[in-house]
Amino acid sequence: xxxxxxxxxxxxxxxxxxxxxxxxxxxxxxxxxxxxxxxxxxxxxxxxxxxxxxxxxxxxxxxxxxxxxxxxxxxxxxxxxxxxxxxxxxxxxxxxxxxxxxxxxxxxxxxxxxxxxxxxxxxxxxxxxxxxxxxxxxxxxxxxxxxxxxxxxxxxxxxxxxxxxxxxxxxxxxxxxxxxxxxxxxxxxxxxxxxxxxxxxxxxxxxxxxxxxxxxxxxxxxxxxxxxxxxxxxxxxxxxxxxxxxxxxxxxxxxxxxxx
Amino acid sequence: xxxxxxxxxxxxxxxxxxxxxxxxxxxxxxxxxxxxxxxxxxxxxxxxxxxxxxxxxxxxxxxxxxxxxxxxxxxxxxxxxxxxxxxxxxxxxxxxxxxxxxxxxxxxxxxxxxxxxxxxxxxxxxxxxxxxxxxxxxxxxxxxxxxxxxxxxxxxxxxxxxxxxxxxxxxxxxxxxxxxxxxxxxxxxxxxxxxxx
Numbered sequence: 168x169x170x171x172x173x174x175x176x177x178x179x180x181x182x183x184x185x186x187x188x189x190x191x192x193x194x195x196x197x198x199x200x201x202x203x204x205x206x207x208x209x210x211x212x213x214x215x216x217x218x219x220x221x222x223x224x225x226x227x228x229x230x231x232x233x234x235x236x237x238x239x240x241x242x243x244x245x246x247x248x249x250x251x252x253x254x255x256x257x258x259x260x261x262x263x264x265x266x267x268x269x270x271x272x273x274x275x276x277x278x279x280x281x282x283x284x285x286x287x288x289x290x291x292x293x294x295x296x297x298x299x300x301x302x303x304x305x306x307x308x309x310x311x312x313x314x315x316x317x318x319x320x321x322x323x324x325x326x327x328x329x330x331x332x333x334x335x336x337x338x339x340x341x342x343x344x345x346x347x348x349x350x351x352x353x354x355x356x357x358x359x360x361x362x363x364x365x366x367x368x369x370x371x372x373x374x375x376x377x378x379x380x381x382x383x384x385x386x387x388x389x390x391x392x393x394x395x396x397x398x399x400x401x402x403x404x405x406x407x408x409x410x411x412x413x414x415x416x417x418x419x420x421x422x423x424x425x426x427x
Numbered sequence: 428x429x430x431x432x433x434x435x436x437x438x439x440x441x442x443x444x445x446x447x448x449x450x451x452x453x454x455x456x457x458x459x460x461x462x463x464x465x466x467x468x469x470x471x472x473x474x475x476x477x478x479x480x481x482x483x484x485x486x487x488x489x490x491x492x493x494x495x496x497x498x499x500x501x502x503x504x505x506x507x508x509x510x511x512x513x514x515x516x517x518x519x520x521x522x523x524x525x526x527x528x529x530x531x532x533x534x535x536x537x538x539x540x541x542x543x544x545x546x547x548x549x550x551x552x553x554x555x556x557x558x559x560x561x562x563x564x565x566x567x568x569x570x571x572x573x574x575x576x577x578x579x580x581x582x583x584x585x586x587x588x589x590x591x592x593x594x595x596x597x598x599x600x601x602x603x604x605x606x607x608x609x610x611x612x613x614x615x616x617x618x619x620x621x622x623x624x
Contacts (some may be wrong), residue, residue, distance in 0.1 A: 201527055264452045264465070297450030297524070300469035 187344045187362040188278070189215050189384045190287030190410045191249070192269050197382075197414035198319060199261045199295035206261070206293065209247065210271050211254035215348040215384055216361045220250025224274050231259070232268040232306050264298035266319075268306060275405065277397050284395045287386065287408035294319045305332055312343075312385055312411035315372055323380040323415040330372045331387040331409055337371030341387045345375050348382035348412075380417035386410045449475070451516040451524045455501065458536045460487075460528065464495040464516040471495030472518060480513040481505065491516070501536060509533035 191213055194206040212223040229241045244255040261267065269291050275284040288308045299320075305313045315328035331341040345363040347353070355361045367373040367387070377383045391405035447466035454461055460479065464472035477497040479487040487499035505512070509530040517523045 201525075263454065264450065264463075296452050296526070297448070297467070298465070298469070299467050 187214065187346060187386060188221070188276075188285055188287070188408075189213060189344075189346060189386055190271060190273055190289030190408065191215060191348070191384065192271050192289045192291040192412060193348065193382055194259075194269070194291065194293050197293065197416075199293060201296065204261055204295075206259055207256055208259055208269055208291075209249060209254060209256045210244070210289075211249035211252070212273065212276065212287070213250050213252070214346075214361075215382075216346045216353075216355065218250055218349060220252030220254070221276070222253045223249075223255065224253075226255065227272045227274050228270075229255075229257075229272075230270050232270060233265045234301065237306075261293075261295040264296035265294075266298055266300060266302045267293045267295060269293065270306065270308065272308075275395050277403075278406075279397075281406070283404045283406045284397065285406045285408065286391070287410045289408075289410040289412070291412040292318050305335065307335065308332075308409070309334060310387070310389065310407045310409035312387055312409045314411070314413070318411070318413040321377075321413070321415050323377055323417055325415060326374055326376050327383065327385070327413055328372060328374045329385060329411060330370065331367050332371065333389055333407065333409070338367065338387065338389060339369045339371055341367040341371055341373070341389065343367060343373045343375075344386045344388065346384050346386075347377075347379055348384060350381060353379070377413075377415045380415050382412050382414050384410060384412050447522075449516060449518060449522040449524045451477070451514055451526045453512070453514045453526050453528045455528070455533055456498075458500055458506070459498045460501050460512065460514075461496060461498045462491075462514050462516065462526075464491050464497070464524070466522075472516065472522075475516045475518045478515045478517075480515065481510055486512070501533070503536060506533060506536040509535075 189212070191211045192208060193211075194208045196203055196206045199206060210223065210226060210229065211220060213220045225244070226241065228239070229244060231238045231240050240257060240259070243257040243259075245257065247254050247256040259267075259269075271289045273287060273289070275286050277284050288310050290306070290308070290311055292302055292314070294302070299317065302314055302317055302319070305311060310331075310333045312329040312331055315330055316326060318327065318329075321327070329343075331338040331343065343365050345365060346361065363375075365373050365375055373385075373387075375383075375385070387409040389407050389409075391407045393405060394402040395405050397403045447468060447470070449464060449466055449472050451462060451464045453463070462477050462479075464475045464477065466472055471491070471493065472495045473491055473493050475491045475495070475497075477487075477489050477491060478485055479499065486502060486505070489497045489499065491497045511530050512528040512533070514526045514528060515523065516525075
């Protein structure tokens with residue numbers, strides 16, 4: 168019975184593609200080099216293609232992972248606005264070469280229209296000072312996308328591949344929603360184009376060619392084996408999202424690059 | 428375990444790295460500037476030539492060790508009046524990279540606490556300069572000053588650990604190779620012991 172409800176519910180979701188929710192961890196600079204050694208990192212919860220925000224209450228945790236160590240940076244968050252809704256930001260200074268992973272675990276978000284609480288473990292990697300090691304390693308999050316292709320230094324038109332892990336185990340045939348952080352005001356021909364959907368293979372590995380420059384978000388959604396209480400105190404299902412953001416650069420000609 | 432590691436290391440060392448891009452990073456640790464040269468992928472660039480340049484003048488020239496590290500003592504004048512230091516690393520086959528150590532990241536050596544025991548060389552050199560902490564001994568320590576000292580000490584203490592951590596870990600194939608070596612050596616040993624009989 169429960170299964171049927173779930174299937175029916177799933178069909179509803181598929182047949183009316185509402186805008187997908189995305190946890191967002193977006194640095195103002197995708198690659199750190201000697202010329203700019205710090206970045207402002209913004210944490211938000213949004214519909215990134217449509218530019219519609221939701222309020223992000225203070226995240227449960229924010230960590231920076233580097234070379235197998237994790238650093239709690241939550242106390243460095245300050246309030247800000249993204250898409251007119253409350254969000255968080257921090258200034259981060261990169262001290263040494265490495266691939267830095269910024270990870271947000273949000274406080275569960277109750278979504279009445281979907282009758283679930285949503286938890287998006289959101290991860291973004293920022294390489295600093297030429298280091299390129301460790302991007303292919305799992306951090307051990309409850310749910311995460313581990314890059315299979317190097318997630319930085321790519322052009323629009325390159326492929327992004329990732330493996331979906333939940334509790335460290337690959338999720339075969341995981342469904343992954345994809346959205347562009349649409350900062351240029353691009354228009355989608357249909358709602359299907361707002362959130363694109365792909366599925367992983369039997370090893371939990373998915374592939375997507377990113378046709379536009381900018382930040383691309385990948386959200387692998389699974390149902391949690393536990394429930395959480397909604398604001399009315401009822402036990403409700405939990406959507407666990409493993410979200411990963413990667414930046415695709417545009418090719419630029421020399422004279423244009425110099426003008427930037 | 429150490430043996431396996433050294434076997435692995437020697438495997439890593441003999442592998443040519445010509446196709447890789449080189450990078451260099453430098454930071455101050457106590458009275459020294461530490462430079463680290465690596466190829467992309469994380470492998471240390473050994474035997475690379477490193478130059479430290481201030482205003483077009485070489486202030487230090489040397490060669491990296493097996494960890495891709497070349498370090499030099501920061502000239503006292505420079506530590507008192509910091510300016511940007513350009514660090515250039517170059518391999519024989521022409522790979523080149525540059526890093527600028529910013530003046531604002533250079534701390535005065537005179538501010539260094541006396542107990543600089545991170546390496547013996549340092550400790551000996553510090554002993555030769557007993558005036559090094561005269562200033563901090565007479566001025567009362569504010570909370571801010573203590574905080575800075577603790578931060579610096581922590582950073583210094585963690586630096587070698589961080590460096591260790593950031594070094595490329597052996598891959599599964601490396602480990603298999605290492606095991607292969609061990610079995611090979613055991614085989615040779617077995618062969619000779621059996622011949623003795």
